[in-house]
Amino acid sequence: MSAVSNEIEIIDDPGAPAHVPRAADLNPRSEKRAEQQVAILFGLSGVGSLLLIYSYVFVADDIFIFIPIMGNQNAHQLGLGIGMAMSLFFLGMAAVHWAKTLMPETEIVNHRHEFRSSDEDRADFVKTVKDGVAGVQLGRRKLIKRSLAASLGLFALPPVLLLRDLGPLPKKQLEMTSWKAGTRLVTDPGNRPILASDLEVGSVVQTLPAIAEGTERLLSDIAKDPVLLIRLRPEDFQLTPEKFAMTHEGIIAFSKICSHMGCAVALYEQQTKHLLCPCHQSTFDVTRGAKVIFGPAARPLPQLDITVDAEGYLVARAPFNEPVGPSFWERNSQ
Amino acid sequence: MTTAEKRLGTVANYVDERTGAAGWMKKSLTKVFPDHWSFMLGEVCMYSFVILLLSGTFLTLWFDPSQREVVYEGVYEPLKGLKMSAAYASTLDISFEVRGGLLMRQIHHWAANIFMAAIVAHLLRVFFTGAFRKPREFNWILGILLVTLGLVEGLFGYSLPDDLLSGTGLRITSAIIQAIPLVGTYISFFLFGGAFPGVGFIPRIFTLHVLLIPGAFLAVITIHVMLVWYQKHTQFPGPGKTEKNVVGQPILPVYMAKAGGFFFIVFGITAFLGAVASINPIWLYGPYNPGQISAGSQPDWYMGWLDGLVRMAPPLETHAFGHTISWNILIPALIVPGILFTGMALYPFIESWITGDKREHHLLDRPRNVPNRTALGVMSITFVLISLINGGNDIFATVFDLSINQIMWFSRIAIFILPPLAFVITKRLCLSLQRADRDLVLHGRETGRLVRMPSGEFVEVHEEITPQERWTLTSHEQQPALELSETDSRGVRRPGGFKNKIRVRLSKAHAVSVPKVTAQELKEIEHH
Numbered sequence: 001m002s003a004v005s006n007e008i009e010i011i012d013d014p015g016a017p018a019h020v021p022r023a024a025d026l027n028p029r030s031e032k033r034a035e036q037q038v039a040i041l042f043g044l045s046g047v048g049s050l051l052l053i054y055s056y057v058f059v060a061d062d063i064f065i066f067i068p069i070m071g072n073q074n075a076h077q078l079g080l081g082i083g084m085a086m087s088l089f090f091l092g093m094a095a096v097h098w099a100k101t102l103m104p105e106t107e108i109v110n111h112r113h114e115f116r117s118s119d120e121d122r123a124d125f126v127k128t129v130k131d132g133v134a135g136v137q138l139g140r141r142k143l144i145k146r147s148l149a150a151s152l153g154l155f156a157l158p159p160v161l162l163l164r165d166l167g168p169l170p171k172k173q174l175e176m177t178s179w180k181a182g183t184r185l186v187t188d189p190g191n192r193p194i195l196a197s198d199l200e201v202g203s204v205v206q207t208l209p210a211i212a213e214g215t216e217r218l219l220s221d222i223a224k225d226p227v228l229l230i231r232l233r234p235e236d237f238q239l240t241p242e243k244f245a246m247t248h249e250g251i252i253a254f255s256k257i258c259s260h261m262g263c264a265v266a267l268y269e270q271q272t273k274h275l276l277c278p279c280h281q282s283t284f285d286v287t288r289g290a291k292v293i294f295g296p297a298a299r300p301l302p303q304l305d306i307t308v309d310a311e312g313y314l315v316a317r318a319p320f321n322e323p324v325g326p327s328f329w330e331r332n333s334q
Numbered sequence: 335m336t337t338a339e340k341r342l343g344t345v346a347n348y349v350d351e352r353t354g355a356a357g358w359m360k361k362s363l364t365k366v367f368p369d370h371w372s373f374m375l376g377e378v379c380m381y382s383f384v385i386l387l388l389s390g391t392f393l394t395l396w397f398d399p400s401q402r403e404v405v406y407e408g409v410y411e412p413l414k415g416l417k418m419s420a421a422y423a424s425t426l427d428i429s430f431e432v433r434g435g436l437l438m439r440q441i442h443h444w445a446a447n448i449f450m451a452a453i454v455a456h457l458l459r460v461f462f463t464g465a466f467r468k469p470r471e472f473n474w475i476l477g478i479l480l481v482t483l484g485l486v487e488g489l490f491g492y493s494l495p496d497d498l499l500s501g502t503g504l505r506i507t508s509a510i511i512q513a514i515p516l517v518g519t520y521i522s523f524f525l526f527g528g529a530f531p532g533v534g535f536i537p538r539i540f541t542l543h544v545l546l547i548p549g550a551f552l553a554v555i556t557i558h559v560m561l562v563w564y565q566k567h568t569q570f571p572g573p574g575k576t577e578k579n580v581v582g583q584p585i586l587p588v589y590m591a592k593a594g595g596f597f598f599i600v601f602g603i604t605a606f607l608g609a610v611a612s613i614n615p616i617w618l619y620g621p622y623n624p625g626q627i628s629a630g631s632q633p634d635w636y637m638g639w640l641d642g643l644v645r646m647a648p649p650l651e652t653h654a655f656g657h658t659i660s661w662n663i664l665i666p667a668l669i670v671p672g673i674l675f676t677g678m679a680l681y682p683f684i685e686s687w688i689t690g691d692k693r694e695h696h697l698l699d700r701p702r703n704v705p706n707r708t709a710l711g712v713m714s715i716t717f718v719l720i721s722l723i724n725g726g727n728d729i730f731a732t733v734f735d736l737s738i739n740q741i742m743w744f745s746r747i748a749i750f751i752l753p754p755l756a757f758v759i760t761k762r763l764c765l766s767l768q769r770a771d772r773d774l775v776l777h778g779r780e781t782g783r784l785v786r787m788p789s790g791e792f793v794e795v796h797e798e799i800t801p802q803e804r805w806t807l808t809s810h811e812q813q814p815a816l817e818l819s820e821t822d823s824r825g826v827r828r829p830g831g832f833k834n835k836i837r838v839r840l841s842k843a844h845a846v847s848v849p850k851v852t853a854q855e856l857k858e859i860e861h862h
Contacts, residue, residue, distance in 0.1 A: 014801035016574025081609020089602025095595030223624035261509035298651035
């Protein structure tokens, strides 16, 4: 095996194979049959169109029919769809069958030409361009050249500037959530405050910060604020003293927004006490402060410092001490 | 002359006297298109695009691209009274209250999937047969542009209904944008009109999805097809086919009838899928709420491989000087695809640099005859497939009763090992196939008939192949590897010696092949 030179005697080209006539070319009966087949296909297309019209006008959209394999199907939808499919498909089949059986099928040969222009044309082209460029006189007129460059440079700025009002500047929005010291945790959905004593060991609750009666939550807040409450036995935790101090009688609170790409970390496994993000499978160990034990996330879920107020309801003792959600350039992760 | 002919003549005369079109039309109508099933893949792309324009226009008549919050009062009971965006509510209305609306939505989504699948298949056909070689490099680049546009258009399209699944996709999109150093946060705030999910994204991507990108598509597709027309289609090698001709059916009538018919067949099949195969049932996902998610969240397959790469990325972030760089997002979502697409766009130039071949090519390669290129293609497919499998790792875990961790670790290791392995195996296979071709030409086809010779020996009778088949198996060129000496004619070392060394090395690897049968060899065999 090796690289071989092309300078060998090659086998001769026998030329295009002889044309083989089709059945319809030779036998009038085959020809007749092909013609009938094309007509039948066109007919089937027509049937499809009629089925569509019938289903649109006469079949109510709450009738279900049983079709083997597919199960119960909406008759109106199915009639429309099958009708449309038939009307299109058989129209195409008819045309193709017609072309294949009856239209002349002798192949013809076109010739190719190299794309390169003749030397003469190329020389003329170069001359035309040179003359044209010379006529512009950019080489001589330094003042025009410089002012042109400057104006083109400036010309490029306004279009970028005009897009400025697409949105507000980020400012500190990514670093902030609605949580403040003393904000009550309320259930989502339901907006009910949560008594610490009502949470049993092993239970999980999705919460949001309480808002004033009658106000609406912004979606952009729901994208940052959700917090998961999980109650374990205090001895289950393996936390640093600071992190342990942020829990309350075995209740620990994490941001539900994944530190990887911001999906809701919604899957909690009772047995292993792991939180799993369904988007990219980052897995967080609740007992070790939502430490990443698997997957692409690089940081633990931020932990919310919680305690109870005078009435025994769970509240935030302090806002999150780091930004929640995915990383971004301005994030100070030290 | 019949009346119909007379009438047609009048029209033709009217147009020709004003445009002089007859001369050009005469040539065009007898233009030849070679026939091969794989040439229909590009047609499928174009027809699906037309289907997308038609079904998409239908959908815009009822779709309300707005993030304004409304309370749903439609006919779908489970969501009644829920707050949602007008975009989601109007998509529900199209699905349940507009007759034929659901069918059109499903046709539109199926057509998008067929469009992307056909683009990928067409791209692979062009790659494996070497159709991208001179003079078609520009058209290859336009093709890469089209597949990139397709990815973005698809992502925007399935994000428009603003359901829980697509909203999750947008959340991930915004995280990717945010991960761009320096400007990411700003770009994200500008695109979304504020902190995610913002107020502006749906109406904005609607304009991009129905106007700007389709316009770009239309322009690029037009140039793409015009170049095919102007440069004439490539053809597979075979008897009577040369670099200087093109053999096939003329546009009028056969090609036109077949191509026109084929459009309706593609449309018909798409409509059939739209009729019987439910796709993207957004009413099951519910409206988007950033605090919720559905398990098993998957993007459409053409984005799935990117998601798979993101899933398998190691948890790497750099924290320094008060800034964060998320390598776990940047590498899989931007850097690796960037390298892949750039490499793909540049491949025609890289191959021609390696082979030193600057001639025009209109005859296609049989993939086995260019083992290196074919192996590179299979290697890339393997890479994308592993990523795609990992993109559905949660689904695979459920179906095959595996743990996600097992699939993830398999992918993380396989992504480095399997593609090179695929390269080596494919190259070996190509060479084996070349050897089989050589055997076939020299010794003919095995007939399975055993004959006992007078000497008592058993031999199998071989049947000679036709001269046409022989030509097809031997007409390809086997280019020798480049030879670049390290010194010039005066014995002085050339500049760029290292570059030349790499080039010679690659060229040698590219030229490896089983020598094809020559006329001398055949003659010798006949004498025996």
